[in-house]
């Protein structure tokens with residue numbers, strides 16, 4: 634690899650979808666030297682107002698010191714990484730944040746190791762609103778040194794970065810996390826509709842739940858959607874189904890039965906089959922209401938999401 638004479642670490646950012654846009658924006662606002670690339674360039678351009686540069690081609694990020702990647706599936710990651718590494722230049726570290734399989738992550742590690750590039754697998758917990766609120770969490774695995782070098786930049790994006798060990802260990806942590814996200818959301822939909830059908834307004838029920846030992850940052854920030862039926866997308870049903878499938882694949886591989894995950898995966902599939910694909914995955918509530926013979930109306934109550 635050619636010797637670098639620059640002193641300031643340069644960052645490349647691949648993928649400015651819902652998550653990547655906010656994450657790269659935090660880096661740029663914190664004063665990092667960031668160049669972003671997105672397949673649909675128009676989505677990356679507004680980051681210019683925070684000082685980020687926008688590249689025309691992903692290969693233009695190859696001379697950056699650290700390249701982050703935040704796209705959708707393993708196939709998409711592979712696609713952009715092949716473009717990134719097509720030329721002679723290469724970054725020192727790649728930090729891959731999309732939610733992908735252990736197998737995909739291991740294949741990427743092999744591709745990068747063959748070029749002498751350090752690789753940190755760094756998936757995240759939290760949606761774009763969580764990033765805006767400064768509460769995103771990373772779970773990281775790979776060489777400890779790559780983690781230590783990346784940490785100042787991870788901390789510009791979110792306050793918490795856990796190092797869980799070598800290899801692809803962070804991937805299984807993230808897969809487990811999102812299986813829980815799906816199961817909890819389905820369960821929350823079931824009990825919210827049950828309480829409503831028995832006569833309790835959703836806002837009153839969820840206010841109690843959120844303050845109880847069962848409440849969480851997640852139940853609080855999903856409450857406005859459940860109460861006022863605002864399903865502006867934060868995370869698509871398609872991406873959640875991908876994560877449930879990753880969880881079920883891992884369950885098969887490690888021979889762990891996952892009955893709740895399997896049932897939830899099929900609830901998500903049914904919801905998608907009914908055409909609820911473009912809104913937030915919290916439309917699991919609408920499906921549950923329909924299955925219960927309950928007609929939902931927005932309650933138009935000013936409930937807090939716990940983030941602002």
Ligand SMILES: NC(=O)c1ccc[n+]([C@@H]2O[C@H](COP(=O)([O-])OP(=O)(O)OC[C@H]3O[C@@H](n4cnc5c(N)ncnc54)[C@H](OP(=O)(O)O)[C@@H]3O)[C@@H](O)[C@H]2O)c1
Pocket residue numbers: 648649650651652653671672673674676703704705706708709710712713730731732733757758759760761867868869872
């Ligand atoms: N949303 C959440 O709450 C959340 C939370 C944690 C983790 N995640 C994970 O984070 C990742 C991104 O999620 P998101 O919600 O930001 O998704 P998103 O809004 O759909 O954005 C996807 C991004 O990937 C790009 N992309 C997809 N396929 C590509 C390809 N073949 N080549 C180049 N670029 C490609 C898209 O480019 P275009 O703009 O051109 O389409 C876009 O920038 C996913 O793995 C997801 O599971 C999401």
